[in-house]
Amino acid sequence: MWSTLVRWYHQLGSPRYFYRFSTVVLPWLWVLAIVLTAVGLVWGLAFAPEDYQQGNSYRIIFIHVPAAGAALTGYVAMGVAGLVALVWRMKMAEIMIRAIAPFGAVLAAVALLTGAIWGKPTWGTYWVWDARLTSMLIMLFLYLGVVALMKAIEDDRQGARAASLLSVVGVINVVVVKYSVEWWNSLHQGSTINLTRETTMPAEMLVPLLVSMAGIYLLFAVSVLVRARAEILRRERKSRWLQEEV
Amino acid sequence: MFLASLHRELLLVWRRPAEIINPLFFFVMVCSLFPLAVSPRPALLASIAPGIVWVAALLAVLLSSESLFRQDHDSGALEQMLVAPQSLYLAALAKMLAHWLLTGLPLVAIAPVLAYMLHLPASGYTALFVGLLLGTPVLTAVAAIGAALTVGLRNAGVLLALLVLPLYVPVLVFGAGVVIYAVDGLATDGVLALLAAMAIAAWTLAPAAVAAGLRISSGN
Numbered sequence: 285m286w287s288t289l290v291r292w293y294h295q296l297g298s299p300r301y302f303y304r305f306s307t308v309v310l311p312w313l314w315v316l317a318i319v320l321t322a323v324g325l326v327w328g329l330a331f332a333p334e335d336y337q338q339g340n341s342y343r344i345i346f347i348h349v350p351a352a353g354a355a356l357t358g359y360v361a362m363g364v365a366g367l368v369a370l371v372w373r374m375k376m377a378e379i380m381i382r383a384i385a386p387f388g389a390v391l392a393a394v395a396l397l398t399g400a401i402w403g404k405p406t407w408g409t410y411w412v413w414d415a416r417l418t419s420m421l422i423m424l425f426l427y428l429g430v431v432a433l434m435k436a437i438e439d440d441r442q443g444a445r446a447a448s449l450l451s452v453v454g455v456i457n458v459v460v461v462k463y464s465v466e467w468w469n470s471l472h473q474g475s476t477i478n479l480t481r482e483t484t485m486p487a488e489m490l491v492p493l494l495v496s497m498a499g500i501y502l503l504f505a506v507s508v509l510v511r512a513r514a515e516i517l518r519r520e521r522k523s524r525w526l527q528e529e530v
Numbered sequence: 531m532f533l534a535s536l537h538r539e540l541l542l543v544w545r546r547p548a549e550i551i552n553p554l555f556f557f558v559m560v561c562s563l564f565p566l567a568v569s570p571r572p573a574l575l576a577s578i579a580p581g582i583v584w585v586a587a588l589l590a591v592l593l594s595s596e597s598l599f600r601q602d603h604d605s606g607a608l609e610q611m612l613v614a615p616q617s618l619y620l621a622a623l624a625k626m627l628a629h630w631l632l633t634g635l636p637l638v639a640i641a642p643v644l645a646y647m648l649h650l651p652a653s654g655y656t657a658l659f660v661g662l663l664l665g666t667p668v669l670t671a672v673a674a675i676g677a678a679l680t681v682g683l684r685n686a687g688v689l690l691a692l693l694v695l696p697l698y699v700p701v702l703v704f705g706a707g708v709v710i711y712a713v714d715g716l717a718t719d720g721v722l723a724l725l726a727a728m729a730i731a732a733w734t735l736a737p738a739a740v741a742a743g744l745r746i747s748s749g750n
Contacts, residue, residue: 370742422696422699425692425695425696426696426697428692429692429693429696432689432692432693433679433680433689433693436680436683436684436686436689437683437747439749442746442747442749445746446679446743446746446747449675449679449739449742449743449746450679450693453675453697453739454696454697457696457697457699457700460700460728461696461699461700464699464700464703464704
């Protein structure tokens with residue numbers, strides 16, 4: 285089991301193997317991602333029951349929560365890829381950082397935007413300096429910093445390695461930010477609306493939420509894969525295996 | 531080796547006093563812009579004084595750190611440090627320490643004067659001073675990582691700010707927070723201890739990150 289995993293890990297670390305592997309799985313992932321997202325969103329937006337308190341406005345949860353979750357997951361994934369890139373200098377890890385960062389930034393922005401739209405009818409304001417909102421905003425800034433650093437360095441590998449160092453530092457920092465901001469807020473204002481209601485959520489709402497989460501996570505993964513493949517094509521354009529492949 | 535590097539760095543900055551004085555002027559000027567822009571009412575100023583002093587100190591450290599490695603990069607001394615058999619960790623540590631001694635420490639020293647000008651209540655002074663004393667090393671350490679990653683880039687200044695400012699959030703939250711606790715008569719030991727912990731963590735880990743960053747941005 286373990287040795288299979290290790291072998292798999294090493295194989296996927298090579299752009300050539302990764303390219304072939306993703307050629308095989310990508311069509312399936314595309315179908316799965318689109319079907320799950322469509323089912324989850326249509327179910328959630330059209331068929332799930334109305335909330336007794338928030339009415340229809342709560343339905344934005346079916347976009348908001350998946351986007352926020354995927355942005356967080358993407359950030360951790362980027363940190364792990366950064367560590368791998370720094371320690372083992374694996375090319376694929378560098379490519380993954382390049383692929384994850386822009387989509388992660390978009391998802392974080394979507395989460396903030398939908399949160400603001402949701403906040404207006406329920407909290408009465410688009411923005412509060414709540415712990416969760418603030419740490420999400422800072423995560424968006426960290427994503428943008430990684431993107432900006434990669435854009436500023438002309439050499440691909442050098443840029444990716446600089447970005448991996450930054451994303452590792454950023455992951456450590458996100459933990460600290462989360463606690464600092466939570467603590468800071470608990471002294472300044474009473475607790476605002478808590479978003480961790482999933483456990484008390486009725487199944488008619490929870491199931492479509494979980495489906496759309498799975499769908500949007502998969503969409504994120506598919507987008508990252510496509511971008512990673514484009515990056516492989518660009519970087520390895522001179523290598524023979526690629527010319528044979530394409 | 532560490533002492534020799536430290537001596538070199540201190541001497542280099544010492545011979546260009548503008549590098550020490552400019553961040554200080556910047557700090558004072560930013561702080562004095564707020565009463566002009568917001569309102570000179572003492573009550574209002576007192577309530578925002580911790581934030582102003584901390585944000586201004588943070589920006590001063592950030593701006594001055596841009597030149598942390600630039601001179602050595604331009605003159606080629608940085609390349610020599612990278613290929614030298616001596617530890618790059620210690621060289622980075624020496625650079626950070628020299629930078630903090632000559633920009634961070636003066637900021638800490640002048641901060642109470644600015645706090646007085648901003649009508650900070652007397653109960654907040656100790657927390658502000660100790661908080662800055664513990665917090666500015668963290669600011670320097672994090673800025674050094676950013677400076678190492680951006681050394682040799684064109685218009686590194688804005689990029690450096692983009693990279694470093696989000697990482698400054700925890701220090702800012704605790705640093706400005708502890709002054710407010712002190713003014714409100716709450717216990718400050720816990721937060722100061724946390725700031726001290728962050729300083730220790732930053733100064734043990736950051737030199738390694740700085741060394742890695744320097745190696746990355748010099749391309750080997």
